[in-house]
Amino acid sequence: MLHLPDAWVWDSWYFDDGERFHAFYLKASRALHDPDARHHRAAIGHAVSTDLRAWQELPDALVHSDGPAFDDLATWTGSTIVGPDGRFHLFYTGVDRAHSDRVQRIGHAVSADLLSWNRVPAPPIEADPRYYEALGSGSRYSPWRDPWVFRDEGAGTWRMLVTASLAEPIRGARGCIGTAVSDDMVTWRVEPPLSEPAGFSMLEVPQTLAVDGSFVLVWCMRDIDHGDQAVPPADGGPPITGTWSAPADSPAGPFHLDRAEPIRLPGLYAGRVMRDRAGGLQFIAFVDREPDGRFGGYLTDPVPLVVTERGTLQPAPHS
Secondary structure, rough: OEOOOOEEEEEEEEOOEEEEEEEEEEEEEEHOOHHHHHHHHHHEEEEOOOOOOOOEEEEEEEEEOOOOOOOOEEEEEEEEEEEEOOOOOEEEEEEEEEEEEEEEEEEEEEEEEOOOOOOOOEEEEEOOOEOOOOOOOOEEEEEEEEEEEEOOOOOOOEEEEEEEEEEEEEOOEEEEEEEEEEOOOOOOEEEEEEEEEEEEOOOEEEEEEEEEEEEEEEEOOOHHHHHOOOOOOOOOOOOEHHHHHEEEEEOOOEEEEHOEOOOOOOOOOEEEEEEEEOOOOOEEEEEOOOOOOOOOOOOOOOEEEOOOOOOEEEEEEOO
């Protein structure tokens, strides 16, 4: 468990260097008193562990830029990957003072040691209004956040999955998995969405992973993001606020959102799935709601997961 006495912790992502697991996470001071104020004060924290349970906090990885810049208000959720040059690459969401959180863009930082990070002097990656909801295209909001970056071997390129919104609402909801591709991890080309409309308002913190020769898409959303036009959860239960999964044909889709279901761990949000040292699937999320309804703001111990016969993820029996 990662519980900081002076800071709330929420969205997180992980990197395994072979010896230690590195947790990167959003954090903001508890001195704000109101947890809803945390989003405009978010920095990217960093901690390490050998067992995904006991964590040693390290200096923060990244804080907001001096203005004016696309990330001069706060730094939000991202992903960390090693590049072909052996350097580590951190892709993250930035929001600025000029637009508050109505405009979200994606930036890039690099490190030789996972400790000291330097921003790459390249333009931030923005939503393309041909495909995605963007400020100035008839909308007052431009969601483009939570980059998940991986090597797409099938396409021979680097690919980024993004929480995005369709340029035009379809089936009553705009939520989609956006994407961009790159040959060098610096210059990115935004492409059309990877997901078909599914009646979801938003698919936050996306991740894909390979499991036993198949693939799974993982994301999080609120119960109210599961709109009236969406099919019921594949496991027959009700929609819940939490982390969801659905089968996929590859890390870049197609994604079978008509077979989606929540991972039945109520009260947790923005879960990530990773491999432990034995190769097992482990789930870590932040506590969004305590049993009494209060905001939690800390990371859970890992919960073992299994793949269901439906191609989705659920807690292992007795976990």
